[in-house]
Amino acid sequence: MNVLLLGSGGREHAFAWKIAQSKKLKNLYIAPGNPGTALSGKNINISVNNFDEIKKFCIKSDINMLVVGPEEPLVNGIYDFFANDAQLKNIAVIGASAIGAMLEGSKDFAKEFMHRYNIPTARYKTFTNENIAQGFEFLARLEAPYVLKADGLAAGKGVIICDNMEDAKTTLVEMLDGKFGAASQKVVVEEFLRGIEVSMFVLTDGISYKLLPEAKDYKRICDGDKGANTGGMGAVSPVSFVDDAFKQKVCSRIIEPTVAGLQAEKINYQGFIFFGLMNSGGEPYVIEYNVRMGDPETEAVLPRLDADLLDLFEGVASKTLDSKTCNTAAQAAVTVICASGGYPDAYSKGIEIFGMENVTDSIVFQAGTAVCNNRLQTSGGRVLAVTALADTIENALKKSYSSISKIKFNGMYFRKDIGQDILNYRT
Ligand code: AMP
Numbered sequence: 001m002n003v004l005l006l007g008s009g010g011r012e013h014a015f016a017w018k019i020a021q022s023k024k025l026k027n028l029y030i031a032p033g034n035p036g037t038a039l040s041g042k043n044i045n046i047s048v049n050n051f052d053e054i055k056k057f058c059i060k061s062d063i064n065m066l067v068v069g070p071e072e073p074l075v076n077g078i079y080d081f082f083a084n085d086a087q088l089k090n091i092a093v094i095g096a097s098a099i100g101a102m103l104e105g106s107k108d109f110a111k112e113f114m115h116r117y118n119i120p121t122a123r124y125k126t127f128t129n130e131n132i133a134q135g136f137e138f139l140a141r142l143e144a145p146y147v148l149k150a151d152g153l154a155a156g157k158g159v160i161i162c163d164n165m166e167d168a169k170t171t172l173v174e175m176l177d178g179k180f181g182a183a184s185q186k187v188v189v190e191e192f193l194r195g196i197e198v199s200m201f202v203l204t205d206g207i208s209y210k211l212l213p214e215a216k217d218y219k220r221i222c223d224g225d226k227g228a229n230t231g232g233m234g235a236v237s238p239v240s241f242v243d244d245a246f247k248q249k250v251c252s253r254i255i256e257p258t259v260a261g262l263q264a265e266k267i268n269y270q271g272f273i274f275f276g277l278m279n280s281g282g283e284p285y286v287i288e289y290n291v292r293m294g295d296p297e298t299e300a301v302l303p304r305l306d307a308d309l310l311d312l313f314e315g316v317a318s319k320t321l322d323s324k325t326c327n328t329a330a331q332a333a334v335t336v337i338c339a340s341g342g343y344p345d346a347y348s349k350g351i352e353i354f355g356m357e358n359v360t361d362s363i364v365f366q367a368g369t370a371v372c373n374n375r376l377q378t379s380g381g382r383v384l385a386v387t388a389l390a391d392t393i394e395n396a397l398k399k400s401y402s403s404i405s406k407i408k409f410n411g412m413y414f415r416k417d418i419g420q421d422i423l424n425y426r427t
Pocket residue numbers: 122147156157158159190191192193194197219276287288
């Protein structure tokens with residue numbers, strides 16, 4: 001099979017690494033990819049939203065399957081673009097249709113969907129500039145802290161949590177006045193959920209689904225979950241509190257109604273669903289849906305997946321996923337992100353990276369890297385995702401941190417406490 005993978009982050013390096021292990025693979029191309037993906041396939045210099053160039057490349061290279069890493073091309077309708085094009089319609093697309101992708105692309109759509117199927121989530125209401133007065137009234141009925149979410153995609157920055165009413169009101173006004181451009185013309189105001197977060201993932205063909213290993217990610221820049229929000233500074237899998245009883249609740253109250261709801265509404269969905277969940281006293285609530293895999297969760301999840309990924313994708317494409325096997329390795333996985341100093345604020349790029357060749361017992365997935373004059377350099381905020389597998393999370397952490405000690409670049413920053421909350425977790 002000839003496969004084109006879209007994306008360029010650590011998540012896509014992990015996908016490329018896993019796809020390259022498939023018995024069914026002939027050629028793997030990645031657009032645009034990064035120096036890490038180039039170790040598993042051939043990078044093609046096309047942007048993920050340039051559908052016309054993607055089309056030309058697919059025809060020229062006899063592509064059989066398109067695997068979409070990030071959400072943006074899905075929200076922009078790449079699934080439908082392929083389905084409606086005579087020359088592309090036989091190429092399998094692993095990803096949601098544009099309407100399906102609204103589960104991530106519009107918080108209001110997602111909340112209404114959950115409401116229709118009684119899927120547990122925070123109480124909410126949606127406001128625009130026309131009914132802002134009702135927004136203030138709704139805020140008054142909630143308790144602090146207040147959660148305000150831009151309806152549309154806002155590069156992961158569209159959620160603001162306000163500690164007091166004054167801030168919440170000011171933030172609501174600012175958001176509706178265009179703080180996130182068109183994305184915040186509508187704002188979802190919701191109840192704050194207490195508990196501990198976990199990311200759960202399924203692959204679905206629109207009828208059945210496979211539950212993938214769960215992961216916990218670490219969103220804040222500083223140890224102890226302090227400081228600014230980032231794209232994610234590390235991940236661990238498995239997550240101790242996701243026991244059989246919790247999984248059972250997630251499957252019956254959240255995953256099954258979601259897949260059944262998509263099917264009932266005739267929304268084409270052949271791809272991943274990422275459930276951002278809050279475990280509130282043992283009860284799962286949906287914080288958000290994403291229509292892609294998480295980053296850096298993927299870098300911890302895929303190494304634990306005991307399955308041929310292209311075989312699963314074939315099952316997704318032919319709607320026979322039910323007949324496929326998908327096991328999870330008993331080993332634990334830990335991913336620690338090495339970031340550029342200053343991230344998530346301003347940071348330098350083009351800093352040479354040393355020592356990667358000395359890492360022997362971890363997988364170094366590349367996220368924000370570039371090659372210049374044959375030297376590997378930083379080119380983004382999150383630079384490397386160092387994943388280790390071991391019998392326990394503790395041992396995987398030791399391996400990952402020991403590997404990191406062999407890697408150096410000026411300003412390299414990483415969290416020292418990945419996984420500690422899980423190791424110390426008591427119900
Ligand atoms: P997002 O940008 O959608 O990933 O949301 C950012 C973060 O905001 C989430 O990971 C949660 O930590 C937090 N968050 C979002 N909604 C809620 C909520 N209703 N209650 C508590 N925390 C929330």
